[in-house]
Amino acid sequence: MEFQEVVRRRRMVRAFRPDPVPGDVVDLLLDNATHAPSAGFTQGWAFLVLTKPADRARFWDAAWPPDERDGSRREEVMSAPLIVVCYSSKRRYLERYAEPDKGWTDRDESRWPAPFWDIDAGFAALLMLLTAVDRGLGGLFFGLQHHRRVASAFGVPDDHRAIGALAIGYPAPDEPSPSLRRGRRPVAEVAHFDRW
Amino acid sequence: MEFQEVVRRRRMVRAFRPDPVPGDVVDLLLDNATHAPSAGFTQGWAFLVLTKPADRARFWDAAWPPDERDGSRREEVMSAPLIVVCYSSKRRYLERYAEPDKGWTDRDESRWPAPFWDIDAGFAALLMLLTAVDRGLGGLFFGLQHHRRVASAFGVPDDHRAIGALAIGYPAPDEPSPSLRRGRRPVAEVAHFDRW
Secondary structure (H helix, E strand, O other): OEHHHHHHHOOEOOOEOOOOOOHHHHHHHHHHHOOOOOHHHOOOEEEEEEOOHHHHHHHHHHHOOHHHOOOOHHHHHHHOOEEEEEEEOHHHHHHHOOOOOOOOOOOOHHHOOOOHHHHHHHHHHHHHHHHHHHOOOEEEEEOOOOHHHHHHHHOOOOOOEEEEEEEEEOEOOOOOOHHHHHOOOOHHHHEEEOOO | OEHHHHHHHOOEOOOEOOOOOOHHHHHHHHHHHOOOOOHHHOOOEEEEEEOOHHHHHHHHHHHOOHHHOOOOHHHHHHHOOEEEEEEEOHHHHHHHOOOOOOOOOOOOHHHOOOOHHHHHHHHHHHHHHHHHHHOOOEEEEEOOOOHHHHHHHHOOOOOOEEEEEEEEEOEOOOOOOHHHHHOOOOHHHHEEEOOO
16 A cells, blocks of 8 residues: 555554454564664564464453443454554663663663653554554554553563553444544644744 | 555665755645544644754754764764654643543543653654655654753743654765664564463
């Protein structure tokens, strides 16, 4: 698909057909994720990839415990045949930038004007969302309130933080997010030419 | 260009031809940036867009003061005809999620498992980099050590943080980043199937 069409078609998908994500698409999603840019080519990302029904059920039990669900259509997201939890490792960035070519041997976090570990993992997540669209699928990126429960359920080491998770599959009819009623902020509002 | 080709061609460009970025490409970059996803459709991003030589010179004087330059080929990045500084506003996210449909009226930052304000602004930055590639241009995303000097030079309000800046233009022959010698981390190393 043309790049511009992918950008325009992408939207968060919240309900999925039961068909599994083909293996070659899973491979391409992950391969494209590793082509995201990263500061100092640190690539301090990691992905927990869940395709089996039992693993996905364990994920949802941890990420969205049954006693917090409300029976609304929001639960349709649990129909996604593929979950990719996206992790960032700050440790890897501090270590990378302590190497001789960067020289931040004090590993002082205040040197970092922004959390590039999270931003880079976000780059990888967005490339997976766009790749899904390119291949006729769709996905949702969502934050994990209960990221510690998820880490505990799947043996994720302490030095990795979940920046969010992707639910991916073939789109089924869903309810658009009520947030969309806010409207898109026009370029004239968010772009400042020459000065603020 | 096909989406997959854009993903594979994208690399950080560090030197540029003097030709300006056409106005329709500047428009498309910014329009695509506003099509990035964002938590709660907050769209808490903003962009400082610099095309005029005097503005770009003022940017570089603040972001990379002359007494910190070393005469190396790294200075070629200053040839970029377009600079887009990418900002995130945490305040907008805390306000958005204090609205009734989200209900986080305490505006407590600890509710946020990751800094979605920075991640969403990163999404917008990556879409601009990919759009540049799609249109035959290229770009570099880089962090701003002296973001306060930049803010002061251009009147950026305190509640906006620079997650980084884009230098964009038509690529000229450059020196690939020495960081690339590290090699790409293979999918088998970063992806964990079923469990960690």
